[in-house]
Amino acid sequence: MGRVEELRDQTVWKSDPHTQVKHLVYRHYLQCWMAKILQTFPEATIVDAFSGPGVYSDGPAGSSIVVAKTFLEHTAHRRFGRLNLICLEERPDRVEELQRQFTELPQSPQLKVSIQPPGAFAEQQARLASLAHLGRPETPVLWLIDPFDLKSAPFTSIRQCLGGPRDEVLFTLFTNELHRFCQRDGFDKTMTGYFGGTHWQTAIAERRAGTRKEAFAAAYQQGLQDLGLFTGGFGIKISNQSARYHLILATHSEAGLKCWAPVTWKLDSYSGQGASADTADAPSLFDEASVVDRLDVALRAHAGTEQRWETLSSEAARLNHMDKHLRKVLDHLAAQGLAIRVDPVKARTAWPEGSTVRFYAPDDVADEAS
Ligand SMILES: C[S@@+](CC[C@H](N)C(=O)[O-])C[C@H]1O[C@@H](n2cnc3c(N)ncnc32)[C@H](O)[C@@H]1O
Structure with a gap:
């Protein structure tokens, strides 16, 4: 069975090296975010809005389980306030598997997991935002937005996730698809919805795959910066190929950036801009010559x-x-x-x-x- 069929037909699918690097970024960022946020505020929320089934068929944990384990295994976790973890997944079979995966984790009174009924992110965003903020807009909320395609996470929804003063988003930007499809007939409407404007068109001038993908990541970040947000970006690639996708961080606070920079430099000790499965966490060979x-x-x-x-x-x-x-x-x-x-x-x-x-x-x- 091909990858596309596997993702479409199966409840759980096989992991790949990109997923592993993405989860490394999540884990490093979450470690810092949890240490800062959960020792400052009595309560905070993480929304895993495209949670998947919580496990891969070859064994690794899915993102929601990665979040829960990062919390439970954090060295400072006894000093933490309460973490609400809200999970959303569109497919009923994956929601069921996710529920099963959580039953295998130890319980903690400080971690409240809420697996939502099957639903689509864009339709559920407003309801999830109100659940996540617990009636107080200033409650810190970190959104993990990790879809399979361009259509299910339009910029308007991302923007709504950043409505509260301590809201943050960690978003998977499909730079490979953007590069491949941006000049297809009729695709510009999708692109404009995804970016929340036509500024993506500046990237088309770049001819080389690598530079065009970086230009798309920069354009997306520019759209967020125009809203007054701080942003970071990191390319997830295999070996020396150009990035398959980028992880984009959007935050209201410079403290968010101060968590982000060490993550990117830990995974890419040369430029802090992108890592592949074989370079992530490699010793800092290039530390002296870093960019x-x-x-x-x-x-x-x-x-x-x-x-x-x-x-x-x-x-x-x-x-x-x-x-x-x-x-x-x-x-x-x-x-x-x-x-x-x-x-x-x-x-x-x-x-x-x-x-x-x-x-x-x-x-x-x-x-x-x-
Ligand atoms: C890339 S996978 C998520 C992987 C997971 N975040 C991880 O890292 O382990 C995307 C998931 O989102 C689900 N999905 C697709 N469209 C959705 C939507 N509009 N709202 C919520 N979930 C959706 C898919 O069924 C799939 O399980």
Whole structure:
């Protein structure tokens, strides 16, 4: 049986390397999100809106079970507030299998699992949002949106998932399908619904598969940023092929980005932008040579000014870099005389939190005698 028939005809289907990498991203992100959110708020919710049956035919757990296990096995879980896990799946046979999978997990009074009757995401979104917020818009809600196709998660629904001030979305963007079908006759209506506008058309100018897929991911993120959101993106690929799909994070909070950047750098220690099954979690062979050019350019633009550590750290996060990258680039600039810590005068490390850094232009440090 082919893959398409398997997905259509069977209740459970076989896992693949892409799924494993996607679940690694989920697990790393959830570990950070849970530690931050569930130790700050008494209650929060995760909605797995395309949950599937909770298991693959060759053994690995499905996403809802991955979420529950990440919670139950978290080292800080005893200090956590309550997590509500709401699961939605369209097919009755998969809902039934998911219920069976949960009976095999240990119970915890802090984890409330609610498997919804079979239903379609776009139709159920408003009802799920009100369930998830527990009557308070400020309840943190993380939505996992992981469909099989372009039609079942239009941008209007994604936007509605981000209505509350602490709502976040982790979305599977079908960059491979976008690349293959974007120029088919009659497909532009689907594309526009998926992106919530015609800005996807800018990606068509890119001819190469890899760059076009990246351009689609950038366009999707732009649509979210235009709503005032912070975003991150990560390509899921096999070996050195271009990404099959991207995971896109949308969040109202810079703290969300600060959880996201370490995930992407952990899975791709060279650029933090995409991983394949064979490179995910590989030791950081490239750590010294990792791509920090964007951050280098951004910091050089501060020439002639003083900047507080917090501003620099936040700028780094928006460029999907961690504080360790910021320190590395500052070391590099300091070696050329282009950055100097002006406060505090004495410190145990070169770039402590709370410090102030003054930046210079190459002309400022040019040797006048030469
Ligand atoms: C990509 S699979 C989900 C895999 C799962 N999230 C995981 O990582 O283990 C998509 C699932 O969504 C279900 N589905 C398809 N259309 C749906 C819709 N409109 N609303 C909710 N579920 C849907 C499919 O039956 C399928 O089980």
